[in-house]
Amino acid sequence: MAAPTMNRAGSDSGDSAVQTLTISKALNMGLRAAMEANPKVLMMGEDIGKLGGVFRITDGLQKDFGEQRVLDTPLAESGIIGTAVGLAIRGYRPVCEIQFDGFIFPGFDQIVSQVAKLHYRTQGKNKLPMVIRVPFGGGIGAVEHHSESPESYFAHTAGLKVVSCSNPTDAYWMIQQAIDCDDPVLFFEPKRRYYEKAPVDTTKAPGPLFESRVLRSGTAATLVGYGPMIRVCLDAANAAAEDGTELEVIDLRTLSPLDLGPVYDSVRRTGRLVVVSEAPSESSITSEIAAKVQQECFYSLQAPVLRVTGFDTPYPPSKLEEEFLPDLDRVLHAVDRSLAW
Amino acid sequence: MPQFKQFPMPDTAEGLTEAEILTWNVKVGDAVKVNQIIVEIETAKAAVELPCPWDGVVTELLAEVGQTVNVGVPIITIDVDPSGAAAPAPAPVAAEPATNGASSGKIGEEMPGGRIATLVGYGPRAGAAKRRARKGSEPEPVAAVVAPPAPAAPVAAPAAPVAAPAPVAQPGGYVPLAKPPVRKLAKDLGVDLYALTGSGANGVITREDVEQAVAVPVPAPVSTVDNGSRERRVQIKGVRKATAQAMVDSAFTAPHVTEFLTIDVTPMMELRARLKTSPAFRDVKVTPLTFAAKAVILAAKRTPDVNATWDAAAGEIVYKDYVHLGIAAATPRGLVVPKVRDADAMSLRELAVALDQLATTARDGKTSPADMMGGTFTITNVGVFGVDTGTPIINPGESAILALGAIRDMPWVVDGQVVPRKVCQLALSFDHRVVDGQQGSQFLADVGALLADPGMAMTY
Numbered sequence: 086m087a088a089p090t091m092n093r094a095g096s097d098s099g100d101s102a103v104q105t106l107t108i109s110k111a112l113n114m115g116l117r118a119a120m121e122a123n124p125k126v127l128m129m130g131e132d133i134g135k136l137g138g139v140f141r142i143t144d145g146l147q148k149d150f151g152e153q154r155v156l157d158t159p160l161a162e163s164g165i166i167g168t169a170v171g172l173a174i175r176g177y178r179p180v181c182e183i184q185f186d187g188f189i190f191p192g193f194d195q196i197v198s199q200v201a202k203l204h205y206r207t208q209g210k211n212k213l214p215m216v217i218r219v220p221f222g223g224g225i226g227a228v229e230h231h232s233e234s235p236e237s238y239f240a241h242t243a244g245l246k247v248v249s250c251s252n253p254t255d256a257y258w259m260i261q262q263a264i265d266c267d268d269p270v271l272f273f274e275p276k277r278r279y280y281e282k283a284p285v286d287t288t289k290a291p292g293p294l295f296e297s298r299v300l301r302s303g304t305a306a307t308l309v310g311y312g313p314m315i316r317v318c319l320d321a322a323n324a325a326a327e328d329g330t331e332l333e334v335i336d337l338r339t340l341s342p343l344d345l346g347p348v349y350d351s352v353r354r355t356g357r358l359v360v361v362s363e364a365p366s367e368s369s370i371t372s373e374i375a376a377k378v379q380q381e382c383f384y385s386l387q388a389p390v391l392r393v394t395g396f397d398t399p400y401p402p403s404k405l406e407e408e409f410l411p412d413l414d415r416v417l418h419a420v421d422r423s424l425a426w
Numbered sequence: 427m428p429q430f431k432q433f434p435m436p437d438t439a440e441g442l443t444e445a446e447i448l449t450w451n452v453k454v455g456d457a458v459k460v461n462q463i464i465v466e467i468e469t470a471k472a473a474v475e476l477p478c479p480w481d482g483v484v485t486e487l488l489a490e491v492g493q494t495v496n497v498g499v500p501i502i503t504i505d506v507d508p509s510g511a512a513a514p515a516p517a518p519v520a521a522e523p524a525t526n527g528a529s530s531g532k533i534g535e536e537m538p539g540g541r542i543a544t545l546v547g548y549g550p551r552a553g554a555a556k557r558r559a560r561k562g563s564e565p566e567p568v569a570a571v572v573a574p575p576a577p578a579a580p581v582a583a584p585a586a587p588v589a590a591p592a593p594v595a596q597p598g599g600y601v602p603l604a605k606p607p608v609r610k611l612a613k614d615l616g617v618d619l620y621a622l623t624g625s626g627a628n629g630v631i632t633r634e635d636v637e638q639a640v641a642v643p644v645p646a647p648v649s650t651v652d653n654g655s656r657e658r659r660v661q662i663k664g665v666r667k668a669t670a671q672a673m674v675d676s677a678f679t680a681p682h683v684t685e686f687l688t689i690d691v692t693p694m695m696e697l698r699a700r701l702k703t704s705p706a707f708r709d710v711k712v713t714p715l716t717f718a719a720k721a722v723i724l725a726a727k728r729t730p731d732v733n734a735t736w737d738a739a740a741g742e743i744v745y746k747d748y749v750h751l752g753i754a755a756a757t758p759r760g761l762v763v764p765k766v767r768d769a770d771a772m773s774l775r776e777l778a779v780a781l782d783q784l785a786t787t788a789r790d791g792k793t794s795p796a797d798m799m800g801g802t803f804t805i806t807n808v809g810v811f812g813v814d815t816g817t818p819i820i821n822p823g824e825s826a827i828l829a830l831g832a833i834r835d836m837p838w839v840v841d842g843q844v845v846p847r848k849v850c851q852l853a854l855s856f857d858h859r860v861v862d863g864q865q866g867s868q869f870l871a872d873v874g875a876l877l878a879d880p881g882m883a884m885t886y
Binding site: 231316 | 442443470534541542544545547548551556599604605606
């Protein structure tokens with residue numbers, strides 16, 4: 086690929102502003118656009134330079150922007166994050182790639198103790214504009230440490246922003262908005278959806294970063310998810326529509342802060358909510374949504390808030406992961422239970 | 427026959443594309459075993475010793491020490507069947523796929539087998555998710571994740587070629603506000619919350635709102651008259667709706683059996699005439715229903731099955747040591763079935779008073795929901811309409827119902843002579859899950875005997 090640096094739209098569909106892109110390609114183009122727009126933007130991570138990253142998200146960036154701006158780091162996540170903290174204090178906008186979700190934990194102390202607290206500790210004098218990109222979730226048949234959903238740990242920590250994209254348009258725009266954000270952002274990328282395609286308008290951002298969005302309107306029940314589960318929710322809504330049941334689908338997009346206004350409005354109309362996530366359910370994003378919705382929409386609920394999630398176990402060996410991951414049928418089953426209440 | 431296999435350079439870590447040969451530990455002609463270290467390579471991450479995947483004899487080294495080899499390129503050929511007979515033709519050399527199968531495809535592209543190549547793992551599945559077979563519906567083609575719509579305008583489904591059926595009728599707008607227990611009450615009583623206006627703070631529908639919706643007589647059923655079509659459409663709600671629900675529930679849950687009995691009630695009518703002149707009963711209205719109620723209570727003691735409940739949820743039959751007697755009453759608002767509580771503890775006079783009050787309250791439309799719940803047996807007095815009998819449907823939660831027919835002067839054979847007598851028909855429907863034919867027949871015969879000869883009550 087390696088599109089000419091001045092043509093951020095790429096070249097696969099001529100001059101048209103709307104192109105069909107994979108999430109992986111859209112992220113790559115979004116990162117490229119951010120680097121072109123601001124010379125302070127740096128990339129750091131394991132094998133992101135010459136190799137272009139395990140998922141090729143940073144493909145071609147080192148070649149075009151040089152080894153000073155796209156750095157191959159040692160295999161030490163705490164070092165990657167710690168270095169980025171220093172760079173961010175000095176006015177850079179580092180974008181760190183954590184190669185896989187399960188590798189973030191060596192950097193956990195840096196994230197929770199330094200990244201999340203620096204702005205607060207300095208009484209607002211030092212902002213920390215950095216992005217930590219994390220390919221997350223299962224579904225690629227990988228070994229241990231490569232399929233986890235650790236987003237709840239970070240949403241639980243004050244001082245961090247946590248977002249997740251679900252489609253190529255959001256991938257292209259949200260990564261740029263996250264880099265523009267003056268606060269540290271954990272950017273969770275749905276790795277098993279990297280190669281799904283959709284049309285992307287590269288001329289106009291569809292909206293701000295920290296907003297949830299209704300992707301499909303319906304009256305029977307509300308489905309809420311984020312990241313890789315959005316595809317499952319939309320598939321479920323299509324299947325339910327065949328049976329005459331219209332489901333509303335909401336993509337959270339931002340996990341911290343949560344933007345639940347559209348969810349409350351939807352639940353007040355449908356009276357029923359199913360929350361979907363790959364992460365185990367205990368003390369998770371889905372718990373938080375269930376708690377807040379019952380508090381805000383108590384008088385409107387026709388059924389308890391139901392959750393479809395991964396199980397409260399370690400992520401299983403890859404041959405078993407299809408049993409672990411919420412799918413179309415588990416979501417539809419929960420919808421049926423809610424409607425029967 | 428000799429069988430040659432080639433071992434390709436594996437990706438020993440994540441995302442490696444090449445490695446350098448450091449040392450060969452074997453040479454051509456050596457015998458090798460599974461897991462024997464054959465070569466040391468160096469990647470960008472580390473120096474790694476590679477074990478041999480097969481038993482056999484080394485026939486060729488395909489890379490030299492110091493050479494950098496791309497992942498997936500064969501580095502050694504091993505004859506895994508050296509003692510076999512000579513092949514008739516040179517055996518085709520088949521390169522094994524790399525260890526995790528991933529390096530055989532280009533990253534991000536679909537491989538044979540429907541997965542997308544990644545450096546780590548088998549790769550995500552390509553294509554649409556499939557729904558488990560349900561009603562034989564075909565899995566539809568699933569569109570890619572929708573491009574997000576403008577924030578203000580929620581967008582309908584991604585442009586999937588789905589022939590959506592007509593959407594089910596959904597009451598638009600917001601869900602009526604009510605606490606969960608109030609929703610439960612409304613559901614149990616068949617009250618549609620969408621039809622109510624909440625009297626609580628911020629329009630929340632209260633328990634009282636729901637109870638009132640059942641108790642207060644509806645002024646006139648909302649109906650629309652269409653002169654052109656000569657049809658009148660009346661909204662199904664309130665008592666009509668509750669009745670329909672209860673009857674459908676009962677008829678399709680409890681297997682009904684109905685038995686009939688025709689009896690001579692002349693002695694009962696004579697007793698009634700005597701009581702009318704008795705000082706104790708002077709101000710009380712004693713009717714055939716009063717006697718029927720008493721007879722049912724007495725007979726139920728002999729056959730407690732008719733006063734029991736089938737509890738499917740608990741998997742139990744619940745026998746009751748009390749009788750809450752339901753009396754089906756036609757009212758301006760429709761059918762209601764108020765109960766006489768603990769009717770088994772009442773004398774005939776007390777029963778007569780209670781039944782009279784019940785009828786008055788029901789006719790005035792003042793029967794409260796609480797008065798209509800918790801019955802154990804029901805009598806429906808269809809005789810007041812001049813009909814002989816019917817096949818009544820059991821009130822849900824009970825196991826039997828008795829229909830009392832009209833009392834007429836009919837020819838009857840007494841001592842071989844046809845004489846005019848007061849004759850009445852009884853019909854008993856019972857839930858065959860709880861009550862067998864023997865118990866049902868016994869009960870109906872007992873009731874009949876008591877009405878035909880009230881003196882039999884002395885024997886109970």
